[in-house]
Each structure stands twice: as C-alpha cells, then as structure tokens.
Amino acid sequence: MSSSVAQRRSKGLIWFTTSFVVLWIFIAAGPFLWTVWGSFKVQPDFFSKTDWRNALYGVMTTAETGSAFTGGGYYGAWVEQEFWRNTINTGIVVFFTVVISLTFGTLGGYALARSGFRYAFWLLMAGLVFRAMPHITLVSGYLLPFFEWNVWGKLSTTIIVLVAINQPFTLWMLHSFFLNIPKDMDESAMVDGCTRFQAFRYVIIPVMWPGVITTGLFSFLLAYNDFAVTAVLLSSENQTMVPRIYSFLGTVRETGDVMFAVAAVVSAMVPLFFLVLFFQRQIVSGLTAGAVKG
Amino acid sequence: MKHRTFFWFILPSLAAMFFFIALPIVSVAVQSLFVEHEQIMTEVENCGPFKCETVLQVDTEATAALQEEAPLGRFNGLGTYTNRKHLAFKEVGVAWDETETLGEFMSELINLPFYKALFFTLTYTAVVTPFVIFLGLGVALAVNTLPRIVKGPTIFVSLLPMIVTPLIGALILFWMVDADGIIGATLQRIFNDPNLSLKASTPLTWMMLIVYGIWSSTPFSFIVFYAGLQTVPSETLEAAKIDGASRWQAIRYVVVPYMMPLVVFITLMQLMDNFRVFEPIISFSASAKATSLSWIIFNDLRGGDIQLFGSAGATSILTILGVAILLSPVLIRTWRDFNRKRA
Structure with a gap:
C-alpha cells in the first residue's frame, strides 16, 4: 500500500506535515503538562513574574520547602x-x-x-x-x-x-x-x-x-x-x-x-x-x- | 412492534424526559411572566439620645410572609421580556431615533445586556466555527500521513482538550495567560509593558475566549475528518494522480468533496455547542467584558442575594427560541429523509 503512487511524497512535504503535527501536539498537550508539572510547585513559581523557568526548576519551591517538588497544593x-x-x-x-x-x-x-x-x-x-x-x-x-x-x-x-x-x-x-x-x-x-x-x-x-x-x-x-x-x-x-x-x-x-x-x-x-x-x-x-x- | 409493547419499553425514558425537560420548560415559561415581590417597607421611629427620626425599613417578616403566600412573585405579563435587561424595546427605540448612522446605533445597542451577550455569542460562533473546520481538516490530513505506530498516541493527545471538563480546560488556559502566568508574563516582557493584562481589554478578552473555543473544539472536527479520510477510496486518488493532478489538486478536487457532508455535520454541532458558550466565561472571569445568554441566566440564579427567577426565565425562553431557529434546517431535512425512507 505504501508503494502506491497516491502515497508517495516528497521530503519537504514530510518535513512540513511532521512539524505541523508536532506543533499541534504541543498546543493540545502543552497546557496540561505545564499545569500538572506546576501543581507540584509553590505559587510564586507557578505564577512567576520574574522568570517563567522558575516553574520548571522550582527555584522558589526549593527556597520555601527545601525540595524542588511539593505536595502542598494537594495537601491543602x-x-x-x-x-x-x-x-x-x-x-x-x-x-x-x-x-x-x-x-x-x-x-x-x-x-x-x-x-x-x-x-x-x-x-x-x-x-x-x-x-x-x-x-x-x-x-x-x-x-x-x-x-x-x-x-x-x-x-x-x-x-x-x-x-x-x-x-x-x-x-x-x-x-x-x-x-x-x-x-x-x-x-x-x-x-x-x-x-x-x-x-x-x-x-x-x-x-x-x-x-x-x-x-x-x-x-x-x-x-x-x-x-x-x-x-x-x-x-x-x-x-x-x-x-x-x-x-x-x-x-x-x-x-x-x-x-x-x-x-x-x-x-x-x-x-x-x-x-x-x-x-x-x-x-x-x-x-x-x-x-x-x- | 405493537403500540402497547412500545409504550412499556419507552415509558421510563419518556417519563424522565417529560418530567425533567418538558415540564421545566413550561415552568420556565410561567416563571418568566412573574417578577419578584417588592420588599415591604415600614416606617420605624429611631430614637437616639437627642432626637427621634422616622426611617423606612424593610419589613422582613411581612416580605417573607408574602413570599410564602405567592412564591412565584407578582404577575408581570410580558414586562420582563421587554425591560432593559432583555429585549429592551424602549431603549432600542430611543437609540434608533437618536443615532444617525448604523454604526452608532450598534454601539448603543451592545451596551444593553441582552444584545451585548447575543453579540458576543454570535461573534464567538462565527469565528470559532470556520477555524475549527480548517484546523481540524489540516490536522487530520497531516496525521493521516504519519506512520501507523505514532497515529494512536497522536490521537490520544489530540482528544484531551475536548474530553477534559470545559471549566477545567478553560481554567488551565486562563492560568497560563493570566498576568502572572507563563504566556501573560512573557507577553508583558515582549511588549515591555508591566501593566499589560489580557483581562483588562475587551478585544483581548474576546480573543482569549475564542482561542479557548478553537483549542477545545478542534479535536472533534479532527476526529470526524480523520475518520472520513479513511473512507476516501484510494483508487480515485490514484486515478487523479495518474491524470496529472498535483497533491494540492488531489486534495482540493477529490478529498474535499468527500468531506463536504462532514463539514455540514461539524458546522451544525459547532453552532449548537458554541451557542451555549458558558464555562470559559466563568473560568476566565471575563463577565465584565464578554457575556453570553447562558451566563446571564446563571448570573440571575447565582449572582446576587435574591434569585431573579422571572429574569432568568425570560432569558431562558429567548435562548430556547434561538436554538429552535438554529435547528430548524436540520429538523426540516431529517423530516424529509424520514418521509423518503418510508415511501
């Protein structure tokens, strides 16, 4: 089936469709991953005005709780x-x-x-x-x-x-x-x-x-x-x-x-x-x- | 199937729908003809150390007794429908007389709560629906070219924005675009404006809500188009290729015509869904900038100290009428199909 004329496609097209799908996956799943990850941080990290990467590394979380992850939100x-x-x-x-x-x-x-x-x-x-x-x-x-x-x-x-x-x-x-x-x-x-x-x-x-x-x-x-x-x-x-x-x-x-x-x-x-x-x-x-x- | 057997089989379902859908509509219609009692005021003499003065006070007991006696409130006829909060005939008339151009008239009109909500609902529907169709078709075409092994996980991820509770999905986006969230804070830095807030401006709030609408509805159109793509016969595509059609032409003249019934189906579902846009307005706390008919009803019931049943009822009836108008083409078409099948 993959060898049929209708299925054959150029390199550029494959590159284009693949990046389009990757972009879509990022849009669809990104917000969920971000929120799940961020839910284990403290508020100043998840809503960080200074640097968004704080939420990734948990700078304030480490400062407040001593570890990069906290279950504080879940406990609360x-x-x-x-x-x-x-x-x-x-x-x-x-x-x-x-x-x-x-x-x-x-x-x-x-x-x-x-x-x-x-x-x-x-x-x-x-x-x-x-x-x-x-x-x-x-x-x-x-x-x-x-x-x-x-x-x-x-x-x-x-x-x-x-x-x-x-x-x-x-x-x-x-x-x-x-x-x-x-x-x-x-x-x-x-x-x-x-x-x-x-x-x-x-x-x-x-x-x-x-x-x-x-x-x-x-x-x-x-x-x-x-x-x-x-x-x-x-x-x-x-x-x-x-x-x-x-x-x-x-x-x-x-x-x-x-x-x-x-x-x-x-x-x-x-x-x-x-x-x-x-x-x-x-x-x-x-x-x-x-x-x-x- | 005999009429009797049919009746017993359908009875539980019919009873549930009759008592909890049909009767409530009647109840809503009756409610919309009444308004809340006025509070009964009594004159009370308030004596301070120096002088006595009479003040008007709410007689809670008498008001409660009146409420007990007639829980529906006072009869108001169609008054609620025509007042400022709903169809606002008087205000619309005044605006029509006093404004010169259509543009001015429209800007007067969208200051009235009902028309403001209607205007947002229609804009939302009109923008989200085409985006959802084109984006969904694009994603479906792209996913269709992927190797089989990654298709499953891609579909899994694509389903999430649609399956997740609307209130929760909208909250997740809101926390990202809020002034302190990742997107909001980044935008502030890009535009170098620490006070930039997507919440503060009406166009940006509308854009946020529309982005949420596209994000949460695209998966549906993607899935439908993707399933449709599997039914396009590969022989036809191949024949088009052999006749010299480019890839674009094959999509335009072979695939898209196959998808047309699906486009109609998705458009109808989108019209129905977008017409009841409600949860994102709650999640984005956007009610100051954008409201919908559903939000107005919810606000009447939950917003203040007193539940405004009459007002909520009137908006509900107007919304139901809107839905009926929206649905009429589908109903007529299904009726024709049914008759054709019987014949």
Whole structure:
C-alpha cells in the first residue's frame, strides 16, 4: 500500500506535515503538562513574574520547602479543604447517572429502533431539540418547584435531573446502534415463542454491549463534566468536584492559595486521562458514529 | 412492534424526559411572566439620645410572609421580556431615533445586556466555527500521513482538550495567560509593558475566549475528518494522480468533496455547542467584558442575594427560541429523509 503512487511524497512535504503535527501536539498537550508539572510547585513559581523557568526548576519551591517538588497544593486541597468529599459525591452522581441512563436508554432506544410508526420519529425529533438546548435554561425551571417540595440540594435530585438531560443523547445513540442489529434476530426468537421482552432479554442484551459501552462513556463525560446543573442544584455540602473547583476560585484567591485550586484541577483531570487512555477507540467510534454514516 | 409493547419499553425514558425537560420548560415559561415581590417597607421611629427620626425599613417578616403566600412573585405579563435587561424595546427605540448612522446605533445597542451577550455569542460562533473546520481538516490530513505506530498516541493527545471538563480546560488556559502566568508574563516582557493584562481589554478578552473555543473544539472536527479520510477510496486518488493532478489538486478536487457532508455535520454541532458558550466565561472571569445568554441566566440564579427567577426565565425562553431557529434546517431535512425512507 505504501508503494502506491497516491502515497508517495516528497521530503519537504514530510518535513512540513511532521512539524505541523508536532506543533499541534504541543498546543493540545502543552497546557496540561505545564499545569500538572506546576501543581507540584509553590505559587510564586507557578505564577512567576520574574522568570517563567522558575516553574520548571522550582527555584522558589526549593527556597520555601527545601525540595524542588511539593505536595502542598494537594495537601491543602484534599485535607484542609476536604476535596475528597467532593470526589465521593462525583463518584456517586456519575455512577448512578450512567447506570440509570443506560437502563432507560437501552429499553427506549430498542423500542425506537424497532418501531416504524410516525410517533417514534417525533420522539426522536423532540430528543434532538432537547439535546440542543443549553442545560442552564432548564435549570431555572427546576429551582422553584424543588424549593417548594424541599428536594433541592440533594444528590438524588441531581442524579435524576442529569439522567433526564442525558436521555435524548442516549436514545439517539442507542437507537442508531440497535438499527444495526439485524431485525431477524429478535423476530426469529419471537417466532419461536418468545415475548418481545424475552427476545430483548435473551437475544439482544448479549450482543448490545459494544454500543452500550460507547454510549456509557459519553454519559459518563456528561455527568462528570457538568457544571451548569450541579452548580445550581447542589447545596454546598453535597457539591461535586467541578462546582467545588468553581467555589475554590472565589475563596482561595482571598486566602492566596491558588495552588489548592491548581491541585484540585489536576486531580479532577486524572480520571479523564485514564478514560481516554483505555477507551480511545470507543470514544473515536462514538464521535464519528453520527457523522460518517450520513 | 405493537403500540402497547412500545409504550412499556419507552415509558421510563419518556417519563424522565417529560418530567425533567418538558415540564421545566413550561415552568420556565410561567416563571418568566412573574417578577419578584417588592420588599415591604415600614416606617420605624429611631430614637437616639437627642432626637427621634422616622426611617423606612424593610419589613422582613411581612416580605417573607408574602413570599410564602405567592412564591412565584407578582404577575408581570410580558414586562420582563421587554425591560432593559432583555429585549429592551424602549431603549432600542430611543437609540434608533437618536443615532444617525448604523454604526452608532450598534454601539448603543451592545451596551444593553441582552444584545451585548447575543453579540458576543454570535461573534464567538462565527469565528470559532470556520477555524475549527480548517484546523481540524489540516490536522487530520497531516496525521493521516504519519506512520501507523505514532497515529494512536497522536490521537490520544489530540482528544484531551475536548474530553477534559470545559471549566477545567478553560481554567488551565486562563492560568497560563493570566498576568502572572507563563504566556501573560512573557507577553508583558515582549511588549515591555508591566501593566499589560489580557483581562483588562475587551478585544483581548474576546480573543482569549475564542482561542479557548478553537483549542477545545478542534479535536472533534479532527476526529470526524480523520475518520472520513479513511473512507476516501484510494483508487480515485490514484486515478487523479495518474491524470496529472498535483497533491494540492488531489486534495482540493477529490478529498474535499468527500468531506463536504462532514463539514455540514461539524458546522451544525459547532453552532449548537458554541451557542451555549458558558464555562470559559466563568473560568476566565471575563463577565465584565464578554457575556453570553447562558451566563446571564446563571448570573440571575447565582449572582446576587435574591434569585431573579422571572429574569432568568425570560432569558431562558429567548435562548430556547434561538436554538429552535438554529435547528430548524436540520429538523426540516431529517423530516424529509424520514418521509423518503418510508415511501
């Protein structure tokens, strides 16, 4: 394949494309590397007015703590500011959001894929509109009723809201995935005497996992990355990581411990890093699923 | 599938969407017709050691009782929509009458909060979307020429700006361009201006936000284009080469036409995403220079001591209308496709 005419290219072109890719990698990854490295320094190093190289070598860090690296930011964030509580909250919210979204979504997506009636189409269209709406527009509708019923600020309320906001996307994704599973499979099971649910349970569920995992990854990202819903709907003791980092920005700047926020930001990035590392192929296929097929 | 079975399968999902998406929209619409109660004032006699004077004071108890009785507030009709904070009909009319040129009128207009936000949102969308498409296509073409062994790691790194939480990604960039950060401090040294701050000037703030937008959205278009490139048949490319097409011509006349449906897809996704630009404004603390509709809603709910439900509701409804207008071409197209498939 590499010997075909279309693939042959000149030295200059190889040089150009390679440097372009290197530049792109630098732009894409540079900020992350810089912040991860800098999170182990003290504030005068990471935000150094005199010389940016201070952040590389940790000049002030060595002067203040005696070593070129310090876990001071992490200690401040996790122990003093009790960031671990927010981590646990995020874990709870994300886990239940993903599990419930996928349960509802597989049932609904399967039904939509197997029903040729007009209302199935209208449901999908409504889903598309719901999906495009900024989440914050819905949030203002939740607040008054939630105050009235006294359910504001609880993790369970937020989970249900995130599940609902997630549904349009989950339905669309799983619907197009179930369309690719041949109809004959479950229909032949039904000819053999299964009910529709039995056909779903014994024929479809065993083969649906690739699609469910891909959809689950995106549900995870939605719940994990959400700021608009969690910032407004959670009381301060139930905050998840992202709104907590936001409230760090206000309090921490006053006390001069920006490094707490930097450490918290790096901590919150770690799970995402591993997610991409292990599920890169699924993420790529999920992103392109809607596009390449048309 | 029978109607009954369909109903039971879809029920949980439908119930969730009905109660937490459809009903809240109704609730937002109702809220937008009301405004907060005025605080009830009472006259209190304040007696100091020398003289007594009457002052007006907020009657907290009575205000709370009123709030309890009618939590929605006072009925205001469409008043909230037309007031200065939203569509500002009166102010726009005045500006229209008093200004001579269109330019003057526009500069009056963007002083009004709603139009200011709309103006930023539209500029952001209009600048970020083309950049994202061209940059993404460029990166995809370049990565496609790499040897197989480095492709995987390159894609891994490229995904990071998009996958990472928007609030966090924007914060990371903000810390770098802030006056004390690596880029901010270096710029100060280059221009020899110790007071240079990207935060202090409106054009620079907008540029920062747009740079963040391009940085965080390019991975998406890169991935989509990259996947699309794998479907371009190599026979066609080879035939073009044999017919004497240069590399550039092959890209221009063979690859790009293959990519056109993807360009449409990416543009639509970008329009939707950029229309709700919100987190970077929070992270860059840029709200004095640049606001968006989503930020206005958030600020009404979280900004002050009193939550302005009416105001937030009105902005939400206007935003939803904007999204509906933006989406209408897609909806019409999907409707046609659906009918064609059925026929």
